[in-house]
Amino acid sequence: MAEEVKLYGIVTSPFVTRVRIALNLKGIKYEFIEEDLKNKSPDLLKYNPVNKKVPVLVHNGNPISESLVIIEYIDDAWKGLPIMPRDAYEKAQARFWATFIADKCRPALLKAIGSHGEEQAVAEAHEQLQFLENELNVKGNKFFGGDNINLVDICASHIAYWVLTAEEAFGIELVTKDKFPKLTEWRGHFLNCQAVKDGLPPRERLIAYYKQRFGKA
Incomplete structure (x- = not known):
């Protein structure tokens, strides 16, 4: 079964870019969904009801928010080049x-x-x-x-x-x-x-x- 990876964000956000770089380093294919923060999508509000902010990574239907949390998740969920030190x-x-x-x-x-x-x-x-x-x-x-x-x-x-x-x-x-x-x-x-x-x-x-x-x- 193919993995479904979606990233909700805005192009100019450095926090969204952090996640995009982490995904790229791991070689993960993903769908980028650009949000209008003045008119937030129902998906964004559903996946991040607490902060209602981007970025939000959705992996096989499971949402993860906050860029640092997402990066650590990516490092744990996928093999390849480690992003976090092991020590x-x-x-x-x-x-x-x-x-x-x-x-x-x-x-x-x-x-x-x-x-x-x-x-x-x-x-x-x-x-x-x-x-x-x-x-x-x-x-x-x-x-x-x-x-x-x-x-x-x-x-x-x-x-x-x-x-x-x-x-x-x-x-x-x-x-x-x-x-x-x-x-x-x-x-x-x-x-x-x-x-x-x-x-x-x-x-x-x-x-x-x-x-x-x-x-x-």
Whole structure:
């Protein structure tokens, strides 16, 4: 019996993209169903009645919501390239950095983007990014996950692609090679991965989203 895998989401969401990358890394075929968050579908409301948000993964009729929960589910449900470390301590560290990116980095970066590069907002974003730069320096690896992409890399896709696109949209600089050489190098490796490329939204659509949300430069 063929497996049925559906993903409910919106193209421009970094949280939805996390799940798409995880599915791609595992080589899982799935149907992507784009939602209109101003007019949510009955399926979305049925599958995620608590939060009524995307992403929602539906595997053989069983819904899973929240991107980090979905990624761990994907890693457990399908064989192939592991996304979560198998060592208990390394797994805890991966969860820590994934949470750090969501709770500290993303809000600071959004503030910097929304301000169109205001000096203080950029400085606050740089303070958070420096922790990730230091982590890459300590590990000395290609990715946060070592030689292969793991949970932390997937969660940092917002830094790799969304920030890069915002820089283009507003003519600002947030992640520069002179200030963050390891993050810049990591970003290049990450964005060159085919599983990542296939999960990212079109650049033009993301630029249009930024200009609508934060106004034109």
